[in-house]
Amino acid sequence: MLKAFSHIVAFLAPLFIAAAFAQPAPAPVKAGALQIEAPWLRATPGGAKVGAGYLRITNTGSEADRLIGASMPLAARGEVHEMSMQNGVMKMRGLDSGLMIEPGKTIELKPGGYHLMFLDLKDALKQGQNVDVTLSFEKAGNVTIAFPVQGLGGPSHM
Numbered sequence: 001m002l003k004a005f006s007h008i009v010a011f012l013a014p015l016f017i018a019a020a021f022a023q024p025a026p027a028p029v030k031a032g033a034l035q036i037e038a039p040w041l042r043a044t045p046g047g048a049k050v051g052a053g054y055l056r057i058t059n060t061g062s063e064a065d066r067l068i069g070a071s072m073p074l075a076a077r078g079e080v081h082e083m084s085m086q087n088g089v090m091k092m093r094g095l096d097s098g099l100m101i102e103p104g105k106t107i108e109l110k111p112g113g114y115h116l117m118f119l120d121l122k123d124a125l126k127q128g129q130n131v132d133v134t135l136s137f138e139k140a141g142n143v144t145i146a147f148p149v150q151g152l153g154g155p156s157h158m
């Protein structure tokens with residue numbers, strides 16, 4: 001119960017402090033018709049078993065694609081999740097068929113919404129690190145991108 005609660009807090013806290021940090025804007029990464037921007041991971045305290053990642057994906061092509069998974073060496077596995085408000089309660093669920101990116105559309109994975117969830121972390125994600133994350137797309141295939149780790153708020157956010 002406590003675990004579930006702190007996980008929810010972890011996703012809400014950044015909403016209030018997102019404006020407090022400035023982020024350099026590296027060039028977008030291309031994967032086929034997809035353009036990937038603003039990747040980042042949230043720092044975790046030692047012992048945390050889950051971590052979250054965010055990014056923005058634009059489909060510049062004429063066919064839909066899907067983000068179907070993600071992986072990093074530090075985590076046993078990665079999933080694509082959605083967080084949404086249901087009857088006044090924040091709920092999180094895995095997207096079994098992936099996240100659809102329609103042609104011409106931009107999908108944003110951000111705190112409180114879609115996110116990458118990394119499970120069974122072997123070590124903490126430390127602010128200032130760059131962690132290679134491999135994104136898996138149905139059509140564009142696999143693309144590995146350095147995700148900077150950003151610290152957010154106090155030590156209790158995850």
Ligand SMILES: [Cu+2]
Nearest residue numbers: 081092115117
């Ligand atoms: Cu999640």
